[in-house]
Amino acid sequence: MFLSILFLWMPILLFIATATEFKINHCDLNTTSHTNNSIFYSNVIQVLDSLASQTTINDQQFINKSTGIRPDIAYGLYLCRADVLANDCHNCLLRARDDINKTCPLSKAAVWWTDTCMLRYANYSMVSVMNSATFFEIYNDVNISEVANEQNQFSLVANNLMVQLSKRASNDMKKMFAYDEVSYNDEKIYGYVHCTPDLSGSDCNKCLQVSVDRLRPYCYGRKGGRLVAASCNVRFEIYKFLQFPTASSDKPGL
Structure with missing residues (x-):
């Protein structure tokens, strides 16, 4: 299968597409002011670990969490594809957490998509805020x-x-x-x-x-x-x- 890609508002892209795998990420380069040892970065690691550690997946396949105190709160959420089994959702989140840490180490907002799940974090609350621009x-x-x-x-x-x-x-x-x-x-x-x-x-x-x-x-x-x-x-x-x-x-x- 031959695939073509189109994108907007995506400063960094990692694209992998095969017959069995689809991965793409967006790293927000407009807000890269923290360092690897900052409080915010530590909170990002914690919130991603917390999301990926969920072994009980709710019926909506969706959870949002936050860690830290202002101005260094890290917000995170995930969404798994509706047909995906809980164990597959969990495994997808584990892989997404590891990949997003590697590919977006200095971004204050990032999204990682695969065939079966999406993982996001940001330095602002994303809940109930519609984002179709990314x-x-x-x-x-x-x-x-x-x-x-x-x-x-x-x-x-x-x-x-x-x-x-x-x-x-x-x-x-x-x-x-x-x-x-x-x-x-x-x-x-x-x-x-x-x-x-x-x-x-x-x-x-x-x-x-x-x-x-x-x-x-x-x-x-x-x-x-x-x-x-x-x-x-x-x-x-x-x-x-x-x-x-x-x-x-x-x-x-x-």
Whole structure:
């Protein structure tokens, strides 16, 4: 599979993509004023260790924590993909903690995404604050067809799926995610959207709408694409990439 990447507002990127692995990080270089032995850096280590040490994962696959006192408080949170088992979520966080410490050692804010989890820390509270500006998108280089009309038709079906999933996720305050599949000719398109559960329904909808809109110019018409943002993520593929036991989340028909 050949993959291309697009990004904005991301001063440092580490990208690794294979058939089984996806990793990307954002290190905020605008706030690099601390050193390895600073109080804030110590608090970052503590809050990341605390998040990664969670052996009991709640139903929302989401936790936020903070460590320290002003002005050196370190805030952290994680979100695991909704279908991921608790043990896999925990293992993903352990790897993310180690990687983010290595790649963003002097940043006061950072995000680390993989296929199955997201880990964030910052020197400000991130809870209930929607952030769609920090994002990364990746798409499959292979078009669904070489015929322009067929690409356009596929794009319409894929876009409609993602729009409907965004509405469902933002209206479900308990889950804040949605997934489904639709048929296109002899193919199936699988879609998934997910917000961090601390967001309001309105902010979740905004984050997902912006993300779906950003996919449109580059990803639709291709065999897959995804966008990961600090507060939400969206993805579609022509293969089944989730591990849910049923075909779709509870929903009315598309």
